[in-house]
Amino acid sequence: MRMLRATYFSTVDDGLASYRSRLFKGIYMGTKVAVKRAVDEEVFQRPALEKTRGRTRMARRCAREAER
DSSP: OHHHHHHHHHHHHTTSSOOOTTTTTTSOOSOOOOOOOSOOHHHHHSOOOOEETTEEHHHHHHHHHHHO
8 A cells, every 4th residue: 555655746746646535544554563473483393391200301402411
C-alpha cells in the first residue's frame, strides 16, 4: 500500500494524475513491530536438561569434554 501511495504522489508530481486530498485517509500506512512467534533453530539443537543421578545431561557432557 505504501508503494501505491508513493507511486500516486510521483504521478501527481509529474502531472499525470490530479491531486485528491485525503485520498489515503482511512488506510494504515505505518509499520507494526510483530512479536516473533517462531522458535529459533538453536533451541532444537541444545541438549535436553534432563536430570539423571543429580547432574544434568549437559553438565555430564561438559565434564567429559573437560577431561579430554
